Structures are given as structure tokens and as C-alpha cells.
Amino acid sequence: MSDTFTGTVAVMAGAEALPRANGEFVFDAPWQGQAVALAVTVVDRLGLDWDEFRRRLIAAIADDPDRAYYDSWAAALEALVVDCGLADDAALRAAAPTERAAP
Amino acid sequence: MSADAHHHPAPLAPVEARVAAIEAVLTEQGLVDRAALDEVVRHFEDDLSPRNGAKVIARAWTDPAYKARLLDDATAAIAELGYGGPEGGHMVVVENTPTVHNLVVCTLCSCYPWPVLGLPPAWYKAPAYRARAVREPRVLLAELGTRIADDVEIRVWDSSAEVRYLVLPERPAGTEGRTEDELAALVTRDAMIGVERR
Numbered sequence: 168m169s170d171t172f173t174g175t176v177a178v179m180a181g182a183e184a185l186p187r188a189n190g191e192f193v194f195d196a197p198w199q200g201q202a203v204a205l206a207v208t209v210v211d212r213l214g215l216d217w218d219e220f221r222r223r224l225i226a227a228i229a230d231d232p233d234r235a236y237y238d239s240w241a242a243a244l245e246a247l248v249v250d251c252g253l254a255d256d257a258a259l260r261a262a263a264p265t266e267r268a269a270p
Numbered sequence: 271m272s273a274d275a276h277h278h279p280a281p282l283a284p285v286e287a288r289v290a291a292i293e294a295v296l297t298e299q300g301l302v303d304r305a306a307l308d309e310v311v312r313h314f315e316d317d318l319s320p321r322n323g324a325k326v327i328a329r330a331w332t333d334p335a336y337k338a339r340l341l342d343d344a345t346a347a348i349a350e351l352g353y354g355g356p357e358g359g360h361m362v363v364v365e366n367t368p369t370v371h372n373l374v375v376c377t378l379c380s381c382y383p384w385p386v387l388g389l390p391p392a393w394y395k396a397p398a399y400r401a402r403a404v405r406e407p408r409v410l411l412a413e414l415g416t417r418i419a420d421d422v423e424i425r426v427w428d429s430s431a432e433v434r435y436l437v438l439p440e441r442p443a444g445t446e447g448r449t450e451d452e453l454a455a456l457v458t459r460d461a462m463i464g465v466e467r468r
Contacts, residue, residue, distance in 0.1 A: 168310070265287070
């Protein structure tokens with residue numbers, strides 16, 4: 168994964184821009200960072216253009232503008248994964264944990 | 271935490287469980303693994319943010335010998351803390367004093383020391399910033415909310431591919447006894463570019 172690619176992710180502007188404080192990316196909980204890493208890794212491993220994720224993120228935010236940013240991010244991630252045939256709703260239901268894994 | 275709470279951890283939020291499910295399915299397929307995901311998170315938090323630069327400044331505030339090395343050969347002093355690389359070569363640190371304020375710009379393009387400051391803010395690349403930082407820095411800074419007293423000289427440093435500048439702000443008053451980590455948390459990206467002074 169190149170710095171140029173992650174740079175493209177990091178410089179997104181507009182409503183879809185990653186939240187920052189003092190220029191730093193802020194993840195309020197570990198799952199938020201994991202969601203970012205999953206999206207970046209899937210796009211990279213499948214050789215997609217980052218815009219494939221970005222437009223789904225924009226759509227997810229537009230779908231529910233009052234939802235928290237990373238909730239929209241997770242919805243966009245799920246849409247990408249399902250659209251690319253990597254998972255479906257049944258597989259995700261079956262794989263959902265009921266407890267937080269040990270850190 | 272009581273023994274009871276220990277045995278009944280807080281339930282997962284639906285979104286958290288769904289992200290964990292996505293990770294589990296993709297891990298099963300061999301597309302992702304936890305170590306690589308953690309590395310991506312670390313990259314976003316550390317390499318693409320000004321956190322490293324803040325650590326350099328905090329070290330200089332607490333260690334006079336380090337500060338001397340930083341002002342003498344910034345590239346080497348920054349490398350001591352493990353930061354560097356092509357985008358961070360040929361660093362020069364310029365020190366703010368009660369009578370001098372330093373401001374960094376790149377008039378040609380948007381040269382910027384990524385390894386210490388992360389990604390440049392959008393305004394850093396804006397033609398208006400690049401032109402006015404040189405022509406009327408005092409007016410520009412005032413518009414950005416940073417009023418520089420008339421008796422303080424403003425020095426403008428033009429970064430290039432050859433030399434990248436980093437401002438060493440003055441240590442805030444009343445921070446005696448703070449740890450290096452506490453001090454680093456006070457260092458803002460904008461202060462290290464010089465559009466903020468406090």
C-alpha cells in the first residue's frame with residue numbers, strides 16, 4: 168500500500184472528510200480505526216479506485232445525515248463488501264460477535 | 271470494576287458488531303489480517319498526522335541539548351526520534367522568540383515535511399496563502415486570528431524540495447513541571463507552520 172494511496176484517503180474534503188482534531192485523525196473507539204483500515208485494505212487488495220469507496224460513503228452520509236460519521240463509514244464499508252461479492256447479509260449475521268474480543 | 275461487571279462486559283453496539291463481522295468474514299477469505307489492519311490504523315494516526323512533529327517540539331522544550339542539536343542539524347535530530355524519509359529530508363528548524371515570529375510557506379508548490387507534520391492542510395496549498403504569506407504576512411496572520419505585535423519581526427521561510435522548515439514555537443508560560451507527553455499535546459500543527467502563536 169503506497170503513501171500516495173493513503174494520502175488520497177486522508178485528504179478527502181467535504182462532508183466525507185475524515186474527522187480531525189488539530190490535524191490528527193481521531194478514532195473515538197478501536198472499531199472506528201478498524202473500519203477505516205478495512206475500507207483502505209479492501210480497496211487496495213481488490214485494485215479498486217478509492218472513489219469506489221468514497222462515493223458509497225457520500226451516499227451513506229446523504230442517506231442519514233444525522234447519523235454519526237463512522238456509522239456512515241461502516242454502512243459504506245458494508246455496501247462495498249456486499250457489492251463486491253465478498254459477503255452477504257446472512258454471512259455477516261452469522262459472523263457478528265456478541266461480545267467485544269479481548270484487546 | 272466489580273466481579274459481576276467483569277463477567278458481563280458492555281454489549282457491543284450494533285455498528286461495532288457489524289464491523290467486527292466484516293473483519294471476520296474478510297479474514298476468513300484471507301483478504302485482511304489483524305496485524306496489517308493495525309498497521310494501517312497506526313499509519314493514519316502517526317504518519318499522516320502532526321503528532322511526530324509535536325513530539326520533536328516537546329523534546330526540544332524539555333531537553334536543552336536536544337534543542338541545540340535540533341537547531342544545528344534538524345534532519346539528524348528528528349531522525350534521533352525515528353522520523354524521516356524522503357519527504358522529511360533537509361529539515362531546518364527556526365525558533366520563535368519574544369521578538370521573532372517565523373512563518374513557513376511554499377511559494378512554488380506545496381513542499382511540506384510529511385514525516386513530522388502529516389498531510390498539509392488545504393489552505394497551505396491555496397494560491398492566496400502562498401502569495402500573501404510573502405507579500406503581507408502580518409495582515410494574513412491577523413486574518414487567520416494571529417495578531418503579531420508590531421515590535422515582533424516576522425520571518426517568512428520558503429520551503430522547497432531542498433529545504434523544509436519547521437517552526438519551534440515558544441514554550442507556553444506556566445507549563446513548568448509538565449511531562450514531555452503533556453507538552454506534546456499542547457503543540458498544534460498550525461503553530462509548527464507559524465500561522466498560530468501563543
